[in-house]
């Protein structure tokens with residue numbers, strides 16, 4: 001399988017990366033000629049989904065290295081927590097963080113390939129694209145549920161009658177008729193600024209709802225180019241969002257898709273890996289059933305697993321624990337990381353324990369912990385005296401990343417038909433009057449409509465998400481306790497949905513600092529970080545995880561797999577020295593890195 005890629009644009013990319021490659025050529029040669037008999041020892045900081053994905057992918061490639069996973073918590077899996085709770089007559093599953101996966105895009109493909117590698121296909125549960133959960137999505141504004149159109153046919157009514165949609169038609173005209181000339185407020189603008197400027201100020205409210213459901217974040221401070229890289233590319237390269245979309249539709253006419261080059265490269269890599277494992281797959285157990293399950297997930301709107309999304313990290317952990325190449329240390333906190341000057345080995349020295357009492361040496365470190373935590377751990381050298389310029393720059397950028405707290409409240413009611421509508425759930429935009437949302441609600445998920453097959457007892461299962469950026473400046477002592485959270489969720493459900501029944505099971509979990517907020521300078525900072533990391537660590541320190549290139553589960557899996565790809569090219573010393581940050585090509589000064597790809601190669605069918 002091969003990809004047809006627009007060569008002119010590929011050339012653009014080569015030029016952009018060429019400047020980065022040359023300075024490292026010498027170092028790469030040094031590394032390549034270093035004695036290889038003492039193979040590599042890689043530390044993976046963090047045993048969440050990113051760290052586990054990185055380790056699993058390194059194993060799957062048969063790399064000549066030892067792997068040590070260092071996790072500060074007592075368990076692996078990070079934010080992913082699926083728990084069965086007892087209710088009268090059976091058990092129901094509460095997801096205390098993310099709950100579903102999406103098959104779309106390069107990240108979706110990486111995740112499906114990982115599921116196949118782990119042999120988890122027959123545990124999949126899918127939600128079809130035409131189900132109510134996939135097509136019925138609501139927004140609560142100003143005091144009622146409004147259904148968001150899911151097809152072109154439903155659009156005219158929405159555009160003409162919904163106050164929430166006021167601004168879409170004039171916005172489209174504004175963007176189409178006024179070619180983009182220069183960035184609003186410099187090259188890095190917030191989502192709200194760009195939407196107001198290019199489209200219409202009224203649309204900011206609608207977009208805020210979407211951002212609440214993904215980032216629990218503020219439309220005024222999230223950066224447009226980091227959150228909507230494709231729209232940013234359309235705007236800067238084609239003169240407007242609408243023009244870019246029209247261009248994209250024209251390419252689709254020729255059966256081509258416009259995608260970030262890196263997504264295309266990732267898909268190529270997945271294709272190569274898939275083909276390389278063909279022999280193993282043919283011999284595999286129940287291959288026909290497994291392929292059918294994978295294909296169903298690929299066609300679905302969302303999917304998860306019979307015992308919840310935690311089955312994925314659990315299976316990774318099982319595979320990793322079986323392998324003598326891997327050691328896993330839970331309850332092990334890292335206190336500092338130093339460039340290791342001893343023996344001229346150029347590796348990294350990692351100190352663990354509260355006072356750094358244990359010293360370990362690694363040839364490479366993949367950090368999947370939040371960037372702010374990593375920033376606190378980085379020290380310039382073994383003796384830890386004054387920091388050099390590069391280290392200071394790296395630390396500063398890492399510590400600038402902000403995050404938000406989200407309270408996830410799960411509720412299960414024995415009554416079957418408490419909801420007057422069926423669907424995925426609803427989001428609460430920023431302009432919903434405060435009197436309608438004093439609880440700082442971000443949205444409600446109708447779990448019992450979304451996926452069937454996890455609970456052994458039928459009822460109505462809901463999740464209320466509270467907080468996010470609304471709690472940005474709140475002192476710790478004002479954040480709600482679990483009991484407060486449950487009572488807030490119940491009052492919100494009573495006001496919005498008229499649900500006053502007593503839940504038979506509840507659980508409130510405060511997720512502290514769980515979602516990174518990519519602000520207006522995120523991409524340019526990532527670019528600086530990428531350069532500084534290469535300068536300072538020459539591929540010894542690789543970054544992955546939600547702090548950098550996407551906050552979803554699939555984004556994290558992909559980022560872990562990408563860290564493993566970077567490591568692979570470092571071991572082979574043939575490719576570009578990677579540092580794990582793959583989206584730097586979509587930064588504001590470097591928009592020419594989207595490519596047009598023949599769609600037939602993207603229609604993956606897991607043959």
Ligand SMILES: C=Cc1c2[nH]c(c1C)Cc1[nH]c(c(CCC(=O)O)c1C)Cc1[nH]c(c(C)c1CCC(=O)O)Cc1[nH]c(c(C)c1C=C)C2
Nearest residue numbers: 097098099100102212213214216406442443444465551552
């Ligand atoms: C702690 C809660 C999370 C909120 N957003 C995310 C998490 C982990 C991350 C996220 N959620 C969604 C995406 C889009 C891409 C995708 O993977 O689907 C991302 C990156 C979409 C989404 N939003 C909600 C759900 C149920 C989904 C599907 C994916 C998932 O299961 O997370 C609802 C929702 N999530 C959050 C809020 C405030 C919210 C409101 C109803 C925060």
